Amino acid sequence: MLRGRAVTLRPATVADVPALAAIRAEPEVRRWWRGGDDLAASVQADLNDDDLALYAIEHDGRVIGAIQWHAEPDPDYRHASLDVFLDPAVRGEGLGGDAIRTLARHLIDEYGHHRFTIDPAAANSAAIRAYAKVGFRPVGIMRRYERGADGRWHDALLMDLLAEELAG
Numbered sequence: 001m002l003r004g005r006a007v008t009l010r011p012a013t014v015a016d017v018p019a020l021a022a023i024r025a026e027p028e029v030r031r032w033w034r035g036g037d038d039l040a041a042s043v044q045a046d047l048n049d050d051d052l053a054l055y056a057i058e059h060d061g062r063v064i065g066a067i068q069w070h071a072e073p074d075p076d077y078r079h080a081s082l083d084v085f086l087d088p089a090v091r092g093e094g095l096g097g098d099a100i101r102t103l104a105r106h107l108i109d110e111y112g113h114h115r116f117t118i119d120p121a122a123a124n125s126a127a128i129r130a131y132a133k134v135g136f137r138p139v140g141i142m143r144r145y146e147r148g149a150d151g152r153w154h155d156a157l158l159m160d161l162l163a164e165e166l167a168g
Contacts, residue, residue: 002055004102007095009055012066016056017043019063028088032124034146057086057099064090067099069107079115079160080107091126100134101166108163115162121146122155131159135167 002009012020021039023029035042046054046068057065065086072079082103086096107113120127122141136159144153 002102002106004098006059006093007064007098007102008058009067009099009102009106010058012043012047012054012056014044014047016063016066017047020056020066023063023065023085023087026088028091029085032121032127033085034149055099055103057084057095059090059095064095065099067103069103071111071113078113079117080111080113081117081119083118096130097134100131104134104161104163104166108166113163115160117158117160119145119156119158122157128157128159133167134161135165136161137165 017040020043024033024035024039024043043066046052046066052068052070054066054068056063057067065084067082067084069080069082072081082100084096084099086099104113104116107116116136117139118131118136119142120131128138139158139160142156142158145156146154148154
């Protein structure tokens with residue numbers, strides 16, 4: 001269990017699937033997160049992915065989202081990639097930034113990670129602003145990076161953060 005200023009991160013379990021699927025079903029979240037028609041199955045697939053560490057984000061005793069990470073296995077390109085989603089009802093309270101800082105500090109202290117990446121949709125300006133507050137910097141546009149629900153390819157913004165740049 002990892003404790004931030006206002007959030008707690010704990011490994012997600014099967015018991016978290018309904019709450020996380022419900023958050024992923026919120027239109028503001030669904031717009032940016034993939035998952036097909038069965039979001040519970042998508043969350044379960046993330047839980048079953050051995051290359052991914054999925055944490056439930058808790059605030060005031062309830063699950064408000066999830067944060068996940070995976071490591072680049074090649075030691076010459078070592079870094080951790082992060083991704084996060086929050087219940088729209090708690091956005092703007094700094095809880096996402098707290099979750100990212102908490103996980104990044106853990107990955108620095110426990111695993112020796114020195115660099116982190118995150119890749120929001122280029123059109124997701126709210127996420128980009130939130131990541132910048134934590135210290136992430138734009139690296140560049142990844143053109144036609146992800147196929148959207150509309151079947152078209154969309155750009156993403158690759159952002160990275162060095163351990164010494166972690167803000168807050």
